[in-house]
Amino acid sequence: MSKVIQLKGVTKHFGGLVAADNISFEVEKGEVFSIIGPNGAGKSTLFNCINGMYKVNGGSVWLNGEDITGLKPHVVSQKGLSRTFQNLELFGKMTTMENLMLGRHLYMKTNLWNLPSMLWKKGLAARDEITHRKKVEEIIDLLDLQSVRNRYASELPYGRQKMVELARALASEPSVLLLDEPAAGLNLEEKEELVFWINDIKRLFDITILIIEHNMRLVTSISDRIMALNFGKSIVIGTPDVVTKHPEVVKAYLG
Amino acid sequence: MFYAMPNNVLLWNFRFFLKTFNLFALDKRISYFEDISLLKDNSVKRWSFLCLLLFGLVPFVLAEYQVFIANLVLVNVIIVLGLNVLIGNTGQISLGHGGFVAIGAYMTVILDEQWLPFLPSLILAGFVAALFGFILGIPALKLEGPYLAVATLGFGLAITTIIGRMPFFGGHMGIIPPPLKVLGMEMTSNTHFYYLCLSIALLMGVFARLLIRSKIGRAFSAIRDSDIAASSLGVNVVWYKTMSFAFSAFYAGVGGGIWAYVLGFISPGNFTPVLSILLLSMVVVGGSGSITGSILGATVITLLNLQGEKIQELPLIGPFFEWVSAHYMSISGLPNINFVFMGLTVILIILFEPLGLFGIWLRIKIYFKTWPF
Amino acid sequence: MIGQLIMSGIVAGSIYALVALAMSLTYKSSEVANFAQGEMGMFSTYVAFVMLATYQLPFWMAFIGSLLFAFLLGLFLHFAIIRRAKNPNVLNLLIITLGFQVFLYGLVGWKWGSEQRVLKIPISQTETVEFAGLTISQLNLATILVAILLMASIYILLRFTKLGLAIKATQQNQTAAKINGIPTKLIVAITFGISSVIGAVAGILMAPITTLDPNMMIEPMLKGFAAAVLGGFNNLAGVVAGAFILGIVENLFGFYVSTEFKSIVAFLIIVIVLYFKPSGLFGTHYTRKV
Numbered sequence A: 001m002s003k004v005i006q007l008k009g010v011t012k013h014f015g016g017l018v019a020a021d022n023i024s025f026e027v028e029k030g031e032v033f034s035i036i037g038p039n040g041a042g043k044s045t046l047f048n049c050i051n052g053m054y055k056v057n058g059g060s061v062w063l064n065g066e067d068i069t070g071l072k073p074h075v076v077s078q079k080g081l082s083r084t085f086q087n088l089e090l091f092g093k094m095t096t097m098e099n100l101m102l103g104r105h106l107y108m109k110t111n112l113w114n115l116p117s118m119l120w121k122k123g124l125a126a127r128d129e130i131t132h133r134k135k136v137e138e139i140i141d142l143l144d145l146q147s148v149r150n151r152y153a154s155e156l157p158y159g160r161q162k163m164v165e166l167a168r169a170l171a172s173e174p175s176v177l178l179l180d181e182p183a184a185g186l187n188l189e190e191k192e193e194l195v196f197w198i199n200d201i202k203r204l205f206d207i208t209i210l211i212i213e214h215n216m217r218l219v220t221s222i223s224d225r226i227m228a229l230n231f232g233k234s235i236v237i238g239t240p241d242v243v244t245k246h247p248e249v250v251k252a253y254l255g
Numbered sequence B: 001m002f003y004a005m006p007n008n009v010l011l012w013n014f015r016f017f018l019k020t021f022n023l024f025a026l027d028k029r030i031s032y033f034e035d036i037s038l039l040k041d042n043s044v045k046r047w048s049f050l051c052l053l054l055f056g057l058v059p060f061v062l063a064e065y066q067v068f069i070a071n072l073v074l075v076n077v078i079i080v081l082g083l084n085v086l087i088g089n090t091g092q093i094s095l096g097h098g099g100f101v102a103i104g105a106y107m108t109v110i111l112d113e114q115w116l117p118f119l120p121s122l123i124l125a126g127f128v129a130a131l132f133g134f135i136l137g138i139p140a141l142k143l144e145g146p147y148l149a150v151a152t153l154g155f156g157l158a159i160t161t162i163i164g165r166m167p168f169f170g171g172h173m174g175i176i177p178p179p180l181k182v183l184g185m186e187m188t189s190n191t192h193f194y195y196l197c198l199s200i201a202l203l204m205g206v207f208a209r210l211l212i213r214s215k216i217g218r219a220f221s222a223i224r225d226s227d228i229a230a231s232s233l234g235v236n237v238v239w240y241k242t243m244s245f246a247f248s249a250f251y252a253g254v255g256g257g258i259w260a261y262v263l264g265f266i267s268p269g270n271f272t273p274v275l276s277i278l279l280l281s282m283v284v285v286g287g288s289g290s291i292t293g294s295i296l297g298a299t300v301i302t303l304l305n306l307q308g309e310k311i312q313e314l315p316l317i318g319p320f321f322e323w324v325s326a327h328y329m330s331i332s333g334l335p336n337i338n339f340v341f342m343g344l345t346v347i348l349i350i351l352f353e354p355l356g357l358f359g360i361w362l363r364i365k366i367y368f369k370t371w372p373f
Numbered sequence C: 001m002i003g004q005l006i007m008s009g010i011v012a013g014s015i016y017a018l019v020a021l022a023m024s025l026t027y028k029s030s031e032v033a034n035f036a037q038g039e040m041g042m043f044s045t046y047v048a049f050v051m052l053a054t055y056q057l058p059f060w061m062a063f064i065g066s067l068l069f070a071f072l073l074g075l076f077l078h079f080a081i082i083r084r085a086k087n088p089n090v091l092n093l094l095i096i097t098l099g100f101q102v103f104l105y106g107l108v109g110w111k112w113g114s115e116q117r118v119l120k121i122p123i124s125q126t127e128t129v130e131f132a133g134l135t136i137s138q139l140n141l142a143t144i145l146v147a148i149l150l151m152a153s154i155y156i157l158l159r160f161t162k163l164g165l166a167i168k169a170t171q172q173n174q175t176a177a178k179i180n181g182i183p184t185k186l187i188v189a190i191t192f193g194i195s196s197v198i199g200a201v202a203g204i205l206m207a208p209i210t211t212l213d214p215n216m217m218i219e220p221m222l223k224g225f226a227a228a229v230l231g232g233f234n235n236l237a238g239v240v241a242g243a244f245i246l247g248i249v250e251n252l253f254g255f256y257v258s259t260e261f262k263s264i265v266a267f268l269i270i271v272i273v274l275y276f277k278p279s280g281l282f283g284t285h286y287t288r289k290v
Helices: A043-051 A073-078 A096-103 A124-143 A158-171 A188-205 A216-222 A240-245 A247-254 B009-020 B032-036 B042-061 B064-089 B097-114 B118-140 B145-165 B190-212 B215-232 B237-263 B273-286 B291-313 B317-328 B337-352 B356-369 C002-030 C037-053 C059-084 C090-112 C138-160 C162-172 C174-179 C184-209 C218-231 C236-256 C262-276
Strands: A003-014 A017-028 A032-036 A058-063 A081-083 A176-180 A208-212 A225-230 A233-238 B180-182 B185-187 C128-131 C134-137
Touching (some): A017 A058, A017 A208, A017 A233, A043 A058, A073 A081, A096 A124, A124 B032, A158 A188, A225 A240, A225 A247, B064 B237, B097 B237, B118 B145, B273 B337, B273 C090, B337 B356, C002 C134, C002 C138, C002 C236, C037 C059
Parallel strands (some): A032 A225
Antiparallel strands (some): A225 A233, B180 B185
């Protein structure tokens, strides 16, 4: 099986604080890989390093066999990586539809000089827009967002906002999806919906998923493998059974 | 259908009027293309036609001097259309747009005098302004808030000062543009200018509208709302931010070029930071991020700025202020009263309707949409 | 010669420093860049002028009176206007202050006309004092001293008094301050008042040097704002440093290179500095956790 994501000795520090200390792991295609650990352990830092938002101080990040260390986020996203954010980075002043259409940004061909072709039905820009609109509608159908299609993203209830962010990440047809605490702030019903969606996505699109999560029930139920972090160091990587019983993990995290 | 038709012919005509112009708007099923198209359905098309007609008839209704004022309004509309994309859509600040207006004005005149006919000069001047806009965009990438404001202020100030000191540009004395010839036609009167301004404003307005609802406009809005998320969705923030500056500078340059001809004379004194601040207020008072807002804001602020002294001529308010002036103020007459009114209007509009004039327009529309409840 | 230039740079810098301090104070406590700062100072200076010229009051009384007026003007700005803003985002508040500035400009021009007046203060402009081998007029010396005195008072206020602590708390986290019993709205209003007073002092110091007319504060305000940004808007000491740097560099450039471009070189330097340090020389950039 091919290795989709590889981290080799990734290190990131902020001044004296070491947020990630020589982290290495690999994720296979189609796997669901979870990262757990107490707050401040450096989980989001890892995502930011993979994404390109932070410059790593050491080590490298590989995507589909290609070295993406130090590439800017928009370049990384061109290579098929999408993510959601812990603190919800929705485009609040735009509608759900517009948020999702931005997910299609990479694939749209409208440009300054073919802009006037938006005016007639057969125009390049107009056909482009309609094609991608249809794709977005498919995702809306998948995640049941029809009722909020034209509402402003900042007005939606929190659970829906998380769904919109997930839909937006999906709209860019990634091969790898990074989910940063997708279940945070969701009630029980929404959490169970989330499990369904993740399984659906995995099955339908054959996406590799990396998840940062605190909810152990969620993590153990959907993950293929888990990595436990503490103080920037990786404690153990393995299947849910192995990790949940590991003594250091229990001491640091599970209590 | 026939049993519902009223007997009263007047009422029937009234209902026909309402339906034709869709004053009771109902949501109906539309295709994707209709959703994104400029003129959505028949009623919008009819309204647009009506507006176009009204605008076209303006020079026949107003006096020569008033047409001149209308030209100035149109020039400002063009500039503000671009500026609004930068401020309202991309979320940046520019206190230095007067500089781009200056570049457009001077470049157009200089090119027209010696090398190219008017329209190519205008377009080329716009591109030169866009180039400078692009240059400003580069330091602006990392700045926000007051830092960005000062950087743009400095930029605009630098441009106008440099233009003002170089004898090539006529220095303090300014320069006079050559007689205007567009497509072989001589343009001498304000009415001619009016139709020129109107056509250019219309063209650029449509283009801006298309831009906002397209991939590029969405990328701009994404940068405003969350450049982190935009970046991780594939939006090249550096490219789009500088493009936004360049785009708004282009509009400012074109507006400046036309302004030079409308005024008949330009000098550095036209392009002080006051101009930039006026433009900024047009954006915010009109409604940041909307085309209609740009038009409304430009109109209102320009009229207030130029016609403020006319307050004296108003029936009740005029004499009241004269009385106040005579009794409490040291000076007779009403100097500087237009500043008082402009400042007051700006404050009141923003206080009561943060979305500006466009917000007020939206409220009116919604009120009528849900009438009679 | 260079010493003389630096001295006049410090004098100019003092005025800029006061304006910069005033703007930075309001920005710190309420994220409002108060563009009306200059005109408010100018208005208060006119009040002092009226007290001196029309009512023939002694100078110290006019001074105190105009400072009091300035304080009330600051409170007015806050309560009557800024408080009522429904969607207080940065741009809207900026435009509101700009509108207030234009309004005041028109009001002053309407009431007192635009011709230049003379503000008589009991410190001489022509008599000089020798200091470290340089001559400096009494007025200029007084300007520097008053400015430094005021800055020191603000520093003491913020560092050592309860009010200062309340101001800092309100700036850093309004909700937490409220919970701890700090009347945040009143504190912000007071901050506006204090800023206005500082601006008034700047105006009164400036009027004898330049002139008293409605335009007098426009350029110092822009330069003070620029200086504040140069220093780093949320660092009060940095803001003051930026102002002095601005004043000195401006004067040196004006003499050694060209007087014509004197004004814009300041801004150009700031643009260059901002390119390398986006939060100003001493400012702290708050990074958001993603």
